[in-house]
Amino acid sequence: MAQPGNQRSMEKDMADAVLETMAEAMPEHRKRQPEVTMTSRLDSDLGLDSLTRAELLVTVERKFGVQLPEQLLSDADTPGDILDEVMRLKGATPAEKSEKSRAEDEETNAALDAGEENREHFSVPDFETLQETLSWHAREHPDRTYLHWIKSYDDVRSLTFGDLHKGALRVANGLFQHDIEERDTIALMLPTGHDYFYGFFGALYANAIPVPLYPPMRASEIEEHLKRQASILNNAKARVMITVPEAKKLAAVVKGMVPSLEHVLTLDEVWAKPLYRPAAGTKGDDIAFLQFTSGSTGDPKGVSLSHANLFANIDAGNQVLHVDQDDVFVSWLPLYHDMGLIGTCLSSLWYGMHLVIMSPLLFLTRPQYWLWAIDRFGGTLSPSPNFGYELCLKRISDEDMEGLDLSSWRVAFNGAEAVSPDTVVRFVERFSKWGFRPEAMAPVYGLAENCVALTFPEEPREPVIDYVDRERFQKHGEAKPAPPDDDSALRFVSCGKVIPNHDIRIVDDDGNELGERQEGNLQFTGPSATRGYYRNEEKTEALFDGQWLNTGDRGYIADQELYLSGRNKDLIVRAGRNIYPGEIEEAVGELDLVRAGCVAAFASGMGESEGERLIVVAETTEKDEKKLAEAKEKIHRIAMKALDIEVDEVLMVRPHTVPKTSSGKLRRNDCRLRYERGELERKREPVWRQVARLARGTWRQQAQRSLRSAARWLYSAWAWAAMGLVSVPVWTLVNILPGLPLRWQVVHRGGRLLGLLTGTRLKVEHAERLKELPQGSIIVSNHASYLDALVLAALIPVPVSFIAKAELMKVRGLKRFLTRLEVEPVERADAQHSVGDSKRIAESAGGRRLVFFPEGSFDAAPGLRPFQMGAFMTAAVLKQSVIPITMTGTRRKLPADRWNPRPGPVNVVVGEPIEPKGDDWKSAVQLRDRARNTILETSGEPDRLFG
Template sequence: MPRLSRKTPASPRDDGVAEKLLDIVRQTVIELRPYAAEGLKVGLHSDLDRDLGLDSLARVELWARLEQAFGVRFPEDLFSRAETPQDLLHALREQGCLAPLPSPRSAVPESAPAAPSTPAVAGTLMDVLDWHLHNQPERIHVRLLDEHEHCDDLSYAALHQGSLGVACGLQRRGLRAGQAVALMLPTGRDFLFAFVGTLLAGGVPVPIYPPMRLSQVEEHLRRQAAILANAEAVALITVAEAKLLARLLKPQVPSLREVASVAELADSGGEFTPVRRKAEDIAFLQYTSGSTGQPKGVMVSHANLLANLRAMGEGVRVSSRDVFVSWLPMYHDMGLIGAWLGSLYYAYTLVLMSPLSFLARPARWLWAIHHYGGTLSAAPNFAYELCLSRIADSDIEGLDLSHWRLALNGAEPVNPDTLRRFVARFSRYGLPASAPTPVYGLAEGTLGVAFPPLERGPLIDLVQREAFQTRGLALPAEEGSADTLRFVSCGRSLPGHRIRIVDDNGRELPERREGHLQFSGPSTSRGYFHNPEETRRVQRGEWMDSLDLGYLADGELYLTGRAKDLIIRAGRNIYPYDVETAVGNVPGLRKGCVAVFGSRVADSGTERLVVLAETHEHDAGVRQRLQQEINRIVVELAGVPPDDIVLAPPHSVLKTSSGKIRRSACRELYESGELVGGRQAVWRQLLRLGLRGAWAQVASAWRSVRAALYGGYIWLLFWLMAPLTWLGAALLPWQGPCRAFVHGAARLFVRLAGVSPHVEGLERMAACGQCVLAANHASYVDGVILCAALPPRFAFVAKRELAGQWIAGLFLRRIGARFVERFELQRSAEDAAALANALADGESLLFFPEGTFGAEPGLRAFRMGAFVLAARSDLPLLPVAIRGTRTLLPDGCWFPRHAGIEIDIGTSLWARGDGWLEAIGLRDETRAWLLERLDEPDGLGR
């Protein structure tokens, strides 16, 4: 069948009709996929299938709307021929809706659109890189500064070329799309190549931080093993010097197959196979720093990431003329996203230096801003404090900071005194008073959540301490008043995003009332990877609970602390950061190395207030005076004395990779008594790690043997039962007995396999009579499981490719399966009509609306067939949630693993009419019900 021409130019007189046509197409897509409304680009050359996701039934609806709007009747073959709105416009011209085209000599050629300044239509990070490679491949992307401050420039083309070597090496080692690759690398060229190379190869990068101190090697590797195991990382890319330590992790991480350096991957050769990823796919896993417990892997999709970059860029008016100077590590979201990926998107130059270079000599950061004309930079509060305490005037003679328009301060609580003193100290070096900019963000929101108005400078709120600590009321206090608290504004939510403050019951609170901070928007992540329990703990419908406390005043956000860190003592709320800051200023204690936390008393259920502070002092008299001073400060600030004061040696207070106090971990050390004995020698830690690794190898070997025996048993059982079941289905003359026979065989198979499903809701199915079922699809065994679990009165709806197979096709036809075409649009519409006839004849149908499945968890986009047919036939639709089959036999794996299977059948859902919008409403209601009951994220990235 001939294709429609795409080269016919549009007449100027087509403009009104084309605009009307595109509006109808756009509205249809938005109704079908409302989550894609923001940033949706519909043009004459958009592919109806690939770009806009219009399946056959969606096209039927679109055709009907166009015919009604333009008063035409399209030829039937247009349904299968049309690929773009341009083809539809051409068909409208043929129907006489448009004036004839002028002759070629008089036609006005379309002027080429101006090149955009940013890749505004990019859907993934790889699209962003491709855009730059096409438009400005030799533009300087990153300027890498070494320890001697020599500059190594990296263009977009060089980034791509270096990353290709890593991608080839990973693919040669068997990396499959969607698998995790951990990056334990310092900031530098290797990290950039490894991150982009993993994306090019189709993998999911997992940045983790390398060990900082040998004295804490055991704890570090234990935490990294937990991250790698949770991410199911198949490869670890690290520096050659760390490979020996990294190999200690392998016995504790069953999925880990490869430990290699960037150079080894690049030298391994091989051909590169492009892997296309979608906007809703996971771009990378950002493991939270663990300040409130064990690390959790936030699933950041490409759509989340680009939405956040675009919103932050709009909030701070970023342009390609900016220069961002950063020492932030790449394993931290502020460095990875705010500095580097922001540069990748907006094409501003990133000047990148090592975190160790900054820590050794903080003045290097400011001099880099001076030398390269830095306009943007970001750091946690401690970095600004470090500049105040560690930089002498003689170190910065001649320094010019006048270009620095935004000194972003985030990632940890912002100290009002730090802001004030930083401006006072460095304003004489040209720093604008408006430059310090407190911001708020977290990994669960991709990065940024709230930014203040530009050029205003910091806004400090002074509130009455007593009212705030006892009643949660942020009542304004007069300047100079005693007994006050100060909080810093982080501004308003980013464009296109929302924030709110709620009480413990989820009710929204008025301004100046402290409560739980929640946020929503396109940057909001889908939750935590392989951790549905923690995901459910923070998700509140469309809102995500930040686990932070705060209040709103004049629409601006003021953070007050972490909900988990809040200590309630004698009816008062005690905020650790406030106390830690004051105690850290006591001479003799290590500043920034104080942890205040509550330790629950088992007998009474109350909390003890504990202060843990690091000191070098050993003299008993000096230590007693330090304890007395700590006691005085705590009573003054909190109104109650501490129950215990622990003076510990340096490095006893545990911190995250970004320098935040890990209060929960400190509490665990305190309650286990480990703070008293101090840390063990390095050789003891390594020995214990080695023994733990050996035991893990033994346990892993036993698990492998047991899994192999189980897998072999399942395949033996399958090959014994499958031929007999097929033969029985082929020989039985009637469909009813045939279905009953297959139902019994499936029940016997799952029982012998030890995976008999636990089913809830069968009575709902019996009560509703004829119906349409819609089940999620996660594995090849879903059909077998449903055959065993459901009564044998449903016809499966299967893809038409199976009908042509001699064995599978015959079997499915014998049990009454119905087939639908997925690719040929005309046949697809005909099959939909046949399904409608089956329903009219009293048949009940079972659909898998996702149409397919993959190894990566997540509920995929739904095709509309089940919902349109249920609506038009006025039949109830019952959603069916299947849990556990992806573990039993995931996509790409032919070795079954034992798993518990659960099936939940929902109550009847009815469409509110027989139209397209009613069918979409039924689809959305079904999807929401399934997501509530599945331990999987929303694959649409909403």
């Protein structure tokens, strides 16, 4: 039995052998040397092709003094598999490693009845992108649960890192098959659930930019919803939208409103076989996704957030919260909202925390589910806007909470909207009897322009409420402390201190920094700050004040802690006093007849003669006119007595009249505009009439789309017809004509005729090099489509022999055809056979010109895959030159797994011959690297070597 020290020594020697082999065969790894562990996959993690694995076995035999069986070449998946065989041959039993592997293999992440998991801790490396983060988790612990999705109390569904990774690869491939290109925007209008995560990470894996949208909440408001989403889609120039089947019924209408939108699809329609690996080329400074603002004070704006922004924000927040992998994040927040997506889901992914999610609709109808989820899964972190805590106070009875235990909840974030001192105090008081600790309540502040978080309480503590002299504050902007027993005092809740590596300040309207306890405009700066709004230079310019960014919020700083007073655009000026609507709305919302959270106060009428009027709009279900009149009178009295404010007009309106954002914030400006237009209580029209009105306005766009779609299908049908017209005589003549030169001319001219019939323009640089191909030369080309072989046949006028996968010889009617063209079959699935095939081809080349696709296979994703060594070993052994050929355009004409060709040109660049410098392994590696670099540079595609 191997001793622990000897075991560790042998593992180090094995890792050194892998790195030594890679340094010789794959010199590009010297710049970015991967981490080699005993569980690293030789192919997907380390990029070792069959010949490089063969070289590794030689190195291992030399280093350990053993002779390994040839079968190990195809059986070994990891360095640990090779080490096991080495130790067996040396008479040692790797007991310690076996125990570790067994523990890893048996790791399970199914939630226990108590909601706890046995979760092995691990060290989180530095990630550059979100997709790199998910790929790492999927590689290191694929069976570990990333999240649990609560559909109902008895229906809880888990999602592992491995399953999310595979699903995202399938969505990415499906997106490529729907013609998306790198950095295209992909709209996601999906509810909370696994499909959302597949769509979001699938877009990232395709190197596209996800754009989260919110699904329609009420059919009665479908027209307004679609107009608002069309505004976002047009700003983002979205090419594809993934949505639910119900919303897909309106696809034609949506496309008519958004010219850039080509496909409206359900996830099932995007689902395809998985990509080999995520598309490469994304950097930390690239846009990760677009987070559209809620639009509470105007039209939503697309905040451009890079991967670096996100990681800086998550890391800064974790420094304050002291997060570890025992933490459990529980959230009902919508996934299109920054706090729901970034603050919970992406931060959980980054650190490997357990995430528990539920639908916002489930929370709104049964808020107790949120608290019971915290109990069941041992939730330690959970966020909500203030109205969520208020909803729990109003809608959850004591009977609903019998047996509830909230003692695990260590941080209850309260943000995304104004924090009410009353709500904070009452929630702490009531739920303390069920284990909720006062220091868990954490009022915070953040905004999409800084990813999500900007200020947190520095240490666990009870919420801090500041009492301020009303007169001095409203008239002079001075937050002078007042006694807590002063009934007229204004109260503000501390949102904590700025997160590490960031800074905030308060400035006046001229941009001058204000001192302690002076109210003004809040600005911030730091590594989480956005670079601006997507395709909106005007708003971006207004956002920045030098290195500082304007939040649009007002507040003051005291003892380095931030106290928010309101939004600039919501400010009401009456008799020289600054009045914020939130205080009025909260007081009115406490009346019995008024729907809490559904009150809007705003100023209207800016003319000099009439002056500014204060309007209060309150929703109610009451219809009795007498009771409504009494409620209006109460509102007038409350405003005057408690707030010393005279309200000019009170309107009692039916439910769902006050407009709100997707995250539940009041759209006061929209409410004011509707009031001034006399459209506050518009008559609700049937859904069909709203949709018909939208369709009438987009019929031209829909007609043009239909014509373009018909043209594409007609072209596809003609392309296949042309293929049939050409292939039948070509197949017949190749099977009956004598001599390879004559048969090749048939194939060559047939390929050119097919290009002519399909309108495919073939542009070739250095075509003269193809006419002068020397005997015995090795031709290598990138591989992006089934069309590649046809293109090369159409361009190369002299006979060549293609190296093709052996499966083609099993296709009925093809074996004789391919044999008469001297196609050489190779086994790609079996590493041991692949090495033997390379030797066989080199021995039987006989001066033929051989054509290799060294990538071996292709998928719909752009980028150049790693090159296998067969072509270059053959060239080195035969001492023949390698001619690199680069093709672009074939992937777009016919992507992988698609059978509807589309028009477009094909460009080909024929490179200069590359001569081998010897006949050994090192020379073959040099040939491969020079050829690959040439093709990479001329193709303009990303490098998928490390993708």
